[in-house]
Amino acid sequence: MSVMPHVMTSLSPLIGASQSISDLLPFLVVMFAGFLVGAWGQASRSSIAVIAGMVLILLAVAGFLGDNGDGPIPKVLK
Numbered sequence: 294m295s296v297m298p299h300v301m302t303s304l305s306p307l308i309g310a311s312q313s314i315s316d317l318l319p320f321l322v323v324m325f326a327g328f329l330v331g332a333w334g335q336a337s338r339s340s341i342a343v344i345a346g347m348v349l350i351l352l353a354v355a356g357f358l359g360d361n362g363d364g365p366i367p368k369v370l371k
Contacts, residue, residue, distance in 0.1 A: 316360075324353035 331346025333339075 317357075320353045320357040320360075323356070324350055327351075327353060 327346045327349030329346070330349060331343050334342025334344075334346055
């Protein structure tokens with residue numbers, strides 16, 4: 294039994310919410326950039342860079358939810 298989940302298993306809710314894997318790519322790139330900026334800010338002890346990384350991650354999540362409005366969160370917000 295594998296301890297680590299399979300990559301496609303963990304991505305299956307995202308793939309199900311989007312039309313194709315290419316629809317996910319812009320959001321994943323922005324989220325990955327947010328993690329990189331936040332990690333760099335943490336390593337350099339720059340609170341501005343950490344906040345910028347968190348903002349990028351939140352923008353990626355909000356953009357994904359806004360673009361794929363069939364999920365439960367956008368229905369609650371409407």
